[in-house]
Amino acid sequence: xxxxxxxxxxxxxxxxxxxxxxxxxxxxxxxxxxxxxxxxxxxxxxxxxxxxxxxxxxxxxxxxxxxxxxxxxxxxxxxxxxxxxxxxxxxxxxxxxxxxxxxxxxxxxxxxxxxxxxxxxxxxxxxxxxxxxxxxxxxxxxxxxxxxxxxxxxxxxxxxxxxxxxxxxxxxxxxxxxxxxxxxxxxxxxxxxxxxxxxxxxxxxxxxxxxxxxxxxxxxxxxxxxxxxxxxxxxxxxxxxxxxxx
Numbered sequence: 001x002x003x004x005x006x007x008x009x010x011x012x013x014x015x016x017x018x019x020x021x022x023x024x025x026x027x028x029x030x031x032x033x034x035x036x037x038x039x040x041x042x043x044x045x046x047x048x049x050x051x052x053x054x055x056x057x058x059x060x061x062x063x064x065x066x067x068x069x070x071x072x073x074x075x076x077x078x079x080x081x082x083x084x085x086x087x088x089x090x091x092x093x094x095x096x097x098x099x100x101x102x103x104x105x106x107x108x109x110x111x112x113x114x115x116x117x118x119x120x121x122x123x124x125x126x127x128x129x130x131x132x133x134x135x136x137x138x139x140x141x142x143x144x145x146x147x148x149x150x151x152x153x154x155x156x157x158x159x160x161x162x163x164x165x166x167x168x169x170x171x172x173x174x175x176x177x178x179x180x181x182x183x184x185x186x187x188x189x190x191x192x193x194x195x196x197x198x199x200x201x202x203x204x205x206x207x208x209x210x211x212x213x214x215x216x217x218x219x220x221x222x223x224x225x226x227x228x229x230x231x232x233x234x235x236x237x238x239x240x241x242x243x244x245x246x
Contacts, residue, residue, distance in 0.1 A: 017083060024049065053090050162221060166218070190229045
């Protein structure tokens with residue numbers, strides 16, 4: 001998917017920005033220059049960031065517009081700006097800022113592809129410091145390989161709770177619901193994983209959750225183990241079956 005929506009001209013290295021908003025201005029302007037969005041979309045990216053951070057971990061941020069911004073999107077596209085010195089992104093620093101614009105739910109597949117690539121900490125560090133924009137482009141447009149372990153096949157434990165359900169949240173495991181899952185399971189004493197599309201993701205990792213590529217209508221299995229297993233599984237299920245992003 002990324003090979004269709006990320007052009008070499010939409011990748012820049014060695015950028016600098018005083019703050020998060022300036023960084024979003026840079027990737028937003030790249031999306032405008034690529035003919036993906038109108039300039040009004042940049043403001044929508046800023047607004048979404050105020051609602052919930054799009055920082056994914058490993059020095060990566062993925063800003064994109066709000067649900068109301070689709071009128072400003074001409075076609076699905078990506079733009080990448082590298083900041084070697086980093087940009088403050090909440091309590092973290094982003095070195096690779098990837099702007100996303102999407103015309104439909106195809107962006108979920110884009111997010112899944114990016115998450116698969118960017119889940120590698122060493123790779124993220126390299127992309128955040130390379131002097132070669134082509135290396136970033138080649139990495140993000142490389143052919144995907146499905147080497148993730150299967151989502152099932154282990155024996156149940158006595159402290160295990162498993163829930164099977166169909167995602168009815170209209171936004172699937174898009175960035176905001178994924179962030180909500182991570183936030184919701186944080187206080188529980190439990191290991192929680194979500195199984196979908198033949199893959200397994202740690203519910204405490206936004207990157208791993210996005211890598212599932214799970215969308216509305218997909219069947220998933222929530223597995224929790226530990227003292228708070230039941231409560232943790234129920235909390236995740238509530239998000240996946242919500243009628244809103246939260």
